Amino acid sequence: MDYQNELSGKIALVTGGTKGAGRAIAERLKSAGAKVVITARNQPELPDEDLYFIPADLSKPEGTDKVASEVFEKFGKIDILVNNLGGSETPGGGFAVLSNTDWEETIQTNLLAPVRLDKAFLPQMLEKKSGVIIHIASIQGKLPLYDSTLPYAAAKAGLINYSKGLSKEASPKGVRVLTVSPGWIMTEASKRMMQRISESTNISVEAATQSVMDALGGIPNGRPAYPEEVAELVGFLVSPRAGYLTGTEYVIDGGTVPTI
Structure with a gap:
């Protein structure tokens, strides 16, 4: 079946969309006919005139304000929001070497940035009773690696929980909310x-x-995983073919998590 135009007329925002899985997701949504906005702190390594780029630091509230203002001014709406931004820059050595700043910056990037973006874009989705929000979490939400990424793991666990709770509120009003938790991706x-x-x-x-x-x-x-494999899952989840799916976490990890 040809899904080339199934997102035609849709406006999608992919955070952290300039490289890695984020870029693959943006390309996948574009190939399905969506107009795609990408945002990150730095310019894309491979510019694409078909991907509308907004430079912003979403770890800070003013970054969200900038993105929301420009998106609404340029496109007037968002139909698909993929909260892909995330990462860990904390040092190895376990709990004792982690500073308050390590914790605060990691939680800002991996949990509070998606919350702020949802707050910016969800109201207009609810008003038109349609839309899809995807939170890209991590298997570390259930399988934390304590040596160097404990704040990241804790933030992603919070994101998974938040995403489930938000789905309970938004889904009856026409907006689907889902979580995708990848394992290791070969970016x-x-x-x-x-x-x-x-x-x-x-x-x-x-x-x-x-x-x-x-x-x-x-x-x-x-x-x-290959970035394109994660992107293919997201492409399905935001499509009309997944219209009955909401409030669920989808793990894509090649079987890494050893438990059910």
Whole structure:
């Protein structure tokens, strides 16, 4: 079946949409006919005139204000909001090395930024009784790695819980709210990290990749996800074909999480 135009006439916003899974999601929604807005702090590495770019730091409230103002001025609405922005820059070494700033900045980026964006765009969705919000969380919401990403894991757990609660309020009013929790994704940044591990430990890139998979407890599927695989799931979830799906978390991790 051809789904090329199933999002025709829709306006989509993808945060963190300049690279990695965010860029793949933006490209996927564009291919389905949506007009796609992307936002991030830095310019896209690969400019695309068909993706409308708004530079903004969404970890700060003024970043959300800027994006919302420009989106409404330029397009008048948002039909699809993909809260993909996220990440962790905290140091390794466990709980004791984490500062208050580490915690606050991580929670701002991974939890409060999506909350602020929802607050900006959900009211007009509710007014027209249609729309889809996707929160990109992480398997660390259920499988935390304490050494270096504990604040990230805690923020993503909060995002999953918040997303479920929001769906209870918004779904009866016509707006679907869903969570997608990826495992390890082989982005360009991940590839560079594997190269650094390879060079610093004098092992092959393949061995470096395996060492990271081992640290996760293994990936039964034998490899990380490709960004396009995450994008394909999101493309389905925001489409009319998924019209009965709301309030649910979809894990895409190649079987990494060992429990039900």
